[in-house]
Amino acid sequence: MGCFSVIAILSGGVGGARLAAGFAEVAREEVTIIVNTADDEEFYGLHVSPDVDTVLYTLSGMGDWERGWGIGGDTFRCNEMLGRLGLENWFKIGDADLAMSLYRSLMLRQGHRLTEVVERARRALGVKARILPMSDDRVRTMVVTESAVLPFQQYFVKLRCEPKVLGVVFDGIEGARPTEEVLEALKTAEVIVIAPSNPVVSIGPILSLRGVRELIRKSGAERLAVSPIIGGKTVKGPADRMLAALGIEPTAVGVYKLYSDIIDIMVLDTEDSKLAPLIEGDGKRCIVTSTLMHNRDEAARLARTILDHVGRI
């Protein structure tokens, strides 16, 4: 008990951030969150990094838990004024939230790596857990729809996930490298958690980075994934529709199949308890528990249940 050092969490935005906050609260060990950056986008000349910021805000306690993104109580005056000046402003960046993108863009222009920028920001915000962008290189999720190939945020925010998805491309993924920090975290991790984030566009890019999937496959860590699909539906976001569009069964089993070569344990919601035998029949273990994280307490409870199960509490 308590004799291991690193819990590594692979995370996208909301679901991952919540589970990470839960682990950060209950684990006595170092928690490292490896965060998707393929959702990053340029707005108004600023580098916006939605998943990283959601993790930062959620872990610092500044986040808007209810809404899932942005800073609690933030205002949108800058966004409104940009609209008044005739710019597209469908990507709603809050006023305080904008400071993070200004800060990041400034630091990047000064030659810092994205990893360093996030490290400084999390320290400034008093976050104890390490937050690692999956890569310092540019990767951009492009959503192939019937009528166009769309940058992810256009599909996700501007078009509210309405266009039918034919496929997803991670532009730049071949040339992108996971950072040394990410590789080190995965190598030293004794527990690797794939958060309940979108398997296609949040976890997909991380696992597609050169060497990452193999590293997890060969890892001696306890490796588990929490299903973001409950009862055939995603808690938040378009994961269910995306999975279906890509020919993957939009269930916890469908998610499991995406990770079957790299996990030992699948965490299912109690609503999906009947699916456990299908996964156990494949030689894996299941944790069946409530996976909803409406608040910080529920996130902590889920993290505790997981740690308890892997003998770490």
Place this chain on the structure above:
Amino acid sequence: MGCFSVIAILSGGVGGARLAAGFAEVAREEVTIIVNTADDEEFYGLHVSPDVDTVLYTLSGMGDWERGWGIGGDTFRCNEMLGRLGLENWFKIGDADLAMSLYRSLMLRQGHRLTEVVERARRALGVKARILPMSDDRVRTMVVTESAVLPFQQYFVKLRCEPKVLGVVFDGIEGARPTEEVLEALKTAEVIVIAPSNPVVSIGPILSLRGVRELIRKSGAERLAVSPIIGGKTVKGPADRMLAALGIEPTAVGVYKLYSDIIDIMVLDTEDSKLAPLIEGDGKRCIVTSTLMHNRDEAARLARTILDHVGRI
């Protein structure tokens, strides 16, 4: 009466913006405001243009008349968060205000001239008067103090004008050109007004641009200046101390002497009526009236008095 077309106003921030708003309200003619850009600065990688924005906001009715700068009712969440992230945030940019700097920086990076950016912005904000940055080229006021040479905003905002001023340098002024729009406005103007702005750091850079002073000197327009010094004190800002530091009498007469070769009429506050004979003795006319502009009505009244005096109302 009313048969002329252009009133050109040379302006810095607050005082100039208020008088310009007065003219914009009462004049039937085209009002063009030529605005100092030597106060411009880079903050967080953004091009901030305080005088131009003060004019834009004051003329659009969005301005904070009381405070003199920024947008009425603006919030400062972004500014606070930048501080929380460890950046210097003594230059208080409001949240809506920030949108203008984001917009400007974006447009400039896309290759637009500053003049075009301001033209688009003033149209977007419904401002009828033309607002012309004095130059599209970079000029930066540097304040020479006993201990350091300071960028203007550092002297003005961060150090609250406290250091003793030894001199002022307009970095880049030799290579900077007034825009074609500025030259055209001055050539076609039938009334040229030097606003009650700081003669050294607001009006000084405009008049120092190649050809501008000569153009006004040779102009057939009615040329007048409104003193920013009343009773030996500046209404706002460090003009009085700056004048004194530079060996210029900090009175309306001292200001007059700076402009004596390029104006026909000096506008003095009633408090300074006793100074009128000194200026009239130099062969110039004086308008003695209340020059304080606490609100939009007083600004309109002052503009009307001036237009009335030059036979244009």
